[in-house]
């Protein structure tokens with residue numbers, strides 16, 4: 189879920205810590221927030237405190253080969269082989285510990301106030317979205333519960349190909365990537381390893397529509413010249429999923445994607461906004477458009493207030509937190 193300016197790294201990079209099959213990396217926004225230099229757009233849209241957010245994945249393998257992905261596909265072998273899966277409690281604990289290790293160096297940093305550092309040592313959010321496809325971890329529903337038991341909110345980002353797993357997952361907010369609105373574009377954009385990936389994605393939209401307690405988001409990485417056409421078809425998919433929110437974000441020309449796409453494939457913010465606005469014409473209930481220009485992202489929502497209710501400053505979630513005074 190990290191923005192491109194968060195500095196995508198491969199697992200072998202020192203900024204990327206892992207423990208067995210669990211990996212974490214601090215995104216650029218977490219570091220910015222520690223220094224008081226701004227928070228990611230998910231603070232503006234949903235209330236996520238960037239300095240208290242873990243970016244992790246329980247599995248670095250993936251069943252797609254998206255053309256816009258900043259990772260090296262060579263490191264994403266899909267075959268799970270005989271992985272010894274850690275139990276979900278161990279993964280949740282490892283995630284918090286990895287985050288503490290990754291941020292420990294900020295403790296002596298003059299630019300970081302002590303109380304902000306102390307808060308960062310007690311994360312309250314997790315973005316399960318760093319790398320790979322998290323639904324390949326067989327205990328994902330239980331892992332989400334483990335985080336919730338630790339009073340940590342969960343944003344899960346999936347490519348939507350594992351419908352049965354997503355049916356069982358109830359994170360705070362469930363993102364499904366829809367990076368194409370027709371079969372041909374899907375095949376050329378995400379290059380799924382399984383033949384039934386497109387059909388599974390459609391089935392997942394129906395699963396999203398059935399979710400009552402989980403906030404749902406359809407998100408698209410817009411790549412100029414590839415998948416940025418037919419906003420009405422994207423709108424139809426959002427409508428089918430009955431998604432609470434729609435997030436459209438520009439492809440960023442970083443990491444290994446530079447070997448697959450030209451710089452010109454990056455839409456500028458006005459193009460992202462315009463595409464989102466056009467989609468909105470086909471989603472009359474989603475008549476609120478929000479945007480963060482620096483992140484080249486725009487969203488559609490039904491209500492002006494898009495924050496996760498428990499993240500409102502006056503909520504019990506923060507009242508119980510001895511480290512924060514709002």
Ligand code: SF4
Pocket residue numbers: 189190191215216217218228229230236237238239241242243315
């Ligand atoms: S949601 Fe968390 S991991 Fe994602 S960009 Fe924001 S602070 Fe970073």
